[in-house]
Amino acid sequence: xxxxxxxxxxxxxxxxxxxxxxxxxxxxxxxxxxxxxxxxxxxxxxxxxxxxxxxxxxxxxxxxxxxxxxxxxxxxxxxxxxxxxxxxxxxxxxxxxxxxxxxxxxxxxxxxxxxxxxxxxxxxxxxxxxxxxxxxxxxxxxxxxxxxxxxxxx
Numbered sequence: 046x047x048x049x050x051x052x053x054x055x056x057x058x059x060x061x062x063x064x065x066x067x068x069x070x071x072x073x074x075x076x077x078x079x080x081x082x083x084x085x086x087x088x089x090x091x092x093x094x095x096x097x098x099x100x101x102x103x104x105x106x107x108x109x110x111x112x113x114x115x116x117x118x119x120x121x122x123x124x125x126x127x128x129x130x131x132x133x134x135x136x137x138x139x140x141x142x143x144x145x146x147x148x149x150x151x152x153x154x155x156x157x158x159x160x161x162x163x164x165x166x167x168x169x170x171x172x173x174x175x176x177x178x179x180x181x182x183x184x185x186x187x188x189x190x191x192x193x194x195x196x197x198x199x
Contacts, residue, residue: 046071046141053093054133063089065141069106072145082107082120087145098131100139104148113156114165115173125152 048063065087069075072085085106092099103126110121125148164174169181 048089048091048139048141050091050093050098050133050136050138053091053098057093060090060092063091063141065145072142072149074146074149080109082109085145085149087141087148089139089141089144091139093133096133098133098136100127100129100131102127102144102148104145104152106149108153110157112159112163114158114163115175116166117159117173117175119157119159121154121157123149123152125149127151 046065053059053061065071066084067087069079069081069085072087074081074085083106085104088103090101103124105122105124108121108123109118111118127144127148166172167174167179167181170179172179172181
């Protein structure tokens with residue numbers, strides 16, 4: 046998917062709007078096994094002025110992800126924005142797939158969480174602490190590591 050910038054070059058100062066709503070595979074976003082809950086929406090605004098193409102882009106989709114604390118699946122809203130000035134002599138068209146991929150990967154969190162207050166799994170028995178109170182003594186687990194802490198203090 047490419048947008049020719051020749052029309053913009055011939056209409057300086059006029060803003061053009063582009064919208065692409067496609068399944069994630071159309072943007073090459075499924076190669077790592079990612080599952081999406083809705084199509085990927087990519088919107089672009091572009092204008093030619095002062096010898097440059099000023100481009101603003103946004104991306105929106107919902108990804109089925111796994112919480113990094115409790116390991117439960119949840120729907121993760123991904124939103125990203127991008128803005129740049131591209132020199133007219135260096136660019137002939139916009140690669141929409143490349144832009145969508147950049148926005149997608151920039152919006153992905155390093156550690157996705159189902160909720161900021163997610164308690165995660167019990168480090169002793171593995172129970173999901175969001176749904177049950179297992180009663181394990183977490184302090185006892187920390188006491189086992191205190192030997193290592195003493196090494197750091199010496």
